[in-house]
Amino acid sequence: MMRIEARLKELGLVLPAALQTPPGLRLPFTPARVRGNRVYLSGAIAIEADGRPSQVLGKVGNEVTVEQGYESARKIALGHIAALQRALGDLDRVTAWLRVHAMINAAPGFNNTPAVANGYSDLIIQLWGDDAGAHARSAVGMAVLPLNAPVEIEAEVEIDA
Amino acid sequence: MMRIEARLKELGLVLPAALQTPPGLRLPFTPARVRGNRVYLSGAIAIEADGRPSQVLGKVGNEVTVEQGYESARKIALGHIAALQRALGDLDRVTAWLRVHAMINAAPGFNNTPAVANGYSDLIIQLWGDDAGAHARSAVGMAVLPLNAPVEIEAEVEIDA
Amino acid sequence: MMRIEARLKELGLVLPAALQTPPGLRLPFTPARVRGNRVYLSGAIAIEADGRPSQVLGKVGNEVTVEQGYESARKIALGHIAALQRALGDLDRVTAWLRVHAMINAAPGFNNTPAVANGYSDLIIQLWGDDAGAHARSAVGMAVLPLNAPVEIEAEVEIDA
Numbered sequence: 001m002m003r004i005e006a007r008l009k010e011l012g013l014v015l016p017a018a019l020q021t022p023p024g025l026r027l028p029f030t031p032a033r034v035r036g037n038r039v040y041l042s043g044a045i046a047i048e049a050d051g052r053p054s055q056v057l058g059k060v061g062n063e064v065t066v067e068q069g070y071e072s073a074r075k076i077a078l079g080h081i082a083a084l085q086r087a088l089g090d091l092d093r094v095t096a097w098l099r100v101h102a103m104i105n106a107a108p109g110f111n112n113t114p115a116v117a118n119g120y121s122d123l124i125i126q127l128w129g130d131d132a133g134a135h136a137r138s139a140v141g142m143a144v145l146p147l148n149a150p151v152e153i154e155a156e157v158e159i160d161a
Numbered sequence: 162m163m164r165i166e167a168r169l170k171e172l173g174l175v176l177p178a179a180l181q182t183p184p185g186l187r188l189p190f191t192p193a194r195v196r197g198n199r200v201y202l203s204g205a206i207a208i209e210a211d212g213r214p215s216q217v218l219g220k221v222g223n224e225v226t227v228e229q230g231y232e233s234a235r236k237i238a239l240g241h242i243a244a245l246q247r248a249l250g251d252l253d254r255v256t257a258w259l260r261v262h263a264m265i266n267a268a269p270g271f272n273n274t275p276a277v278a279n280g281y282s283d284l285i286i287q288l289w290g291d292d293a294g295a296h297a298r299s300a301v302g303m304a305v306l307p308l309n310a311p312v313e314i315e316a317e318v319e320i321d322a
Numbered sequence: 323m324m325r326i327e328a329r330l331k332e333l334g335l336v337l338p339a340a341l342q343t344p345p346g347l348r349l350p351f352t353p354a355r356v357r358g359n360r361v362y363l364s365g366a367i368a369i370e371a372d373g374r375p376s377q378v379l380g381k382v383g384n385e386v387t388v389e390q391g392y393e394s395a396r397k398i399a400l401g402h403i404a405a406l407q408r409a410l411g412d413l414d415r416v417t418a419w420l421r422v423h424a425m426i427n428a429a430p431g432f433n434n435t436p437a438v439a440n441g442y443s444d445l446i447i448q449l450w451g452d453d454a455g456a457h458a459r460s461a462v463g464m465a466v467l468p469l470n471a472p473v474e475i476e477a478e479v480e481i482d483a
Contacts, residue, residue, distance in 0.1 A: 027275055028282045029298035033259055035319055036198075037358075040260045043299025098355055099362045101476070103301050106466040113468050114349055121350045137351035138365025138476045140425050141466030144267040144302030146274050154262070154299045158357055188436055189443045190459035194420055196480055197359075201421045204460025264462050305428040305463030307435050315423070315460045 004091035007127050008081075015082035016075075017051035019044070022147065032080075032087040037161035039084060039094075043103070045149035046075035057148045061110025064150040072151040073102065073119030080155060081127070088159060096158040097124055097135040103152045106141030113139040120153055165252035168288050169242075176243035177236075178212035180205070183308065193241075193248040198322035200245060200255075204264070206310035207236035218309045222271025225311040233312040234263065234280030241316060242288070249320060257319040258285055258296040264313045267302030274300040281314055326413035329449050330403075337404035338397075339373035341366070344469065354402075354409040359483035361406060361416075365425070367471035368397035379470045383432025386472040394473040395424065395441030402477060403449070410481060418480040419446055419457040425474045428463030435461040442475055 008015070021027055033040040046054035060069040085091055102117035117139035125133040135155075145152045169176070182188055194201040207215035221230040246252055263278035278300035286294040296316075306313045330337070343349055355362040368376035382391040407413055424439035439461035447455040457477075467474045 025275060026279060028279060028286060029261070030295045033295060033297040035257050035259060040297035042297040043301065096357050098357060111466045111468055111470050113466065114347060118348060118350060125350060134352045134355060136355040136362035136364040136476065138474065139468060140365065140464050140474060142301050143304045143465045144272045144274065146272055146300060148272050152299065152301060154297065186436060187440060189440060189447060190422070191456045194456060194458040196418050196420060201458035203458040204462065303462050304465045305433045305435065307433055307461060309433050313460065313462060315458065
């Protein structure tokens, strides 16, 4: 069995299905753009196992707690990993995480955006380890996010091409 | 005639002049940073054919409709393509679109940011096709944008180096 | 002596220590992710010589003036350069600046975000010159930033690998 897939199983994690695009939304872009030794991962929101957008919605610091925001970021990581698996076949082809840009739907005055983004970073490092999983990151507060999601994250990884 | 230039002509599209920087603004960066097999396109706002910033200004969801936002995003695509042409000479050198980061000046509560960013994605795919034109994308809501523009977009493309 | 280090000395500039993470904050990512011929620089806020976050805090256009915002952006550039030096040993290995994404904690109605980001761009160009220092850039207004910082900037550079 492949290393990352085995690690996911060990941790009891199941990758979600692809996003079920809500009615009325048209998304003419690709979740994982593969090119040469790079994959560019589109800005994604948290989805459930069946691909439906999470119903935890709103601004972190208002309707959404930091803990829920952390969990959303973790679900986004799982969704990104699922997109990588569909695009690459084998997650061991991801040789290095490079850049993570975490965007938090932040209530006025809420600025603990790093604590939210940690849900993404922690899972990546847990799965890929301190070397391949290391990444540059920003975690910043947005005015609004699509569907009123609390978190949206985009990322870039290196692959074995 | 080159393929993308021919397609632009077919569609009756004319590329705009370079941005006429408004008085008082100093922009010490390059619209299209070419290096190796990459071009990094600076965050751009919508401009008219003569390079003047579009006079459609304000927040999408307030003063600016979704349709006007879509049109702004489309004009930004044309401006980016014009910047690529000035930097590369030949648009057929763009072998793949990679990453599009669309930033929407969003009114509180307006979260249909993808519908706005589609103005950019649709034109890129119309011109480059489903393969070379495919791209990862984020479309998120900002608190403010330069000059009170409704949309600003940055992007990254692969070129034949 | 190396070229960029000599230039820093000429200009009387001292690189700051690494960020002293404030109590209660956990940042499980790397300030400078080096991989192949790229370094991805994490979103950083302004720090003082000893690595403590600058005490100039708040929204540009309210508590923070454009001039203070410019100075914050310049300090972020120094912090990024310090991170590059720690990661690479020798700053002359940075052969080209590529992309700068400047995020401004903007008061409602404040949209002169480029004037703030110029503090970063001006220093990079002063040190690396018009060719290697040229970069694509966005300068946009955020709802909130970590620690209520007025500016956060992430960047990407090319290195001699």
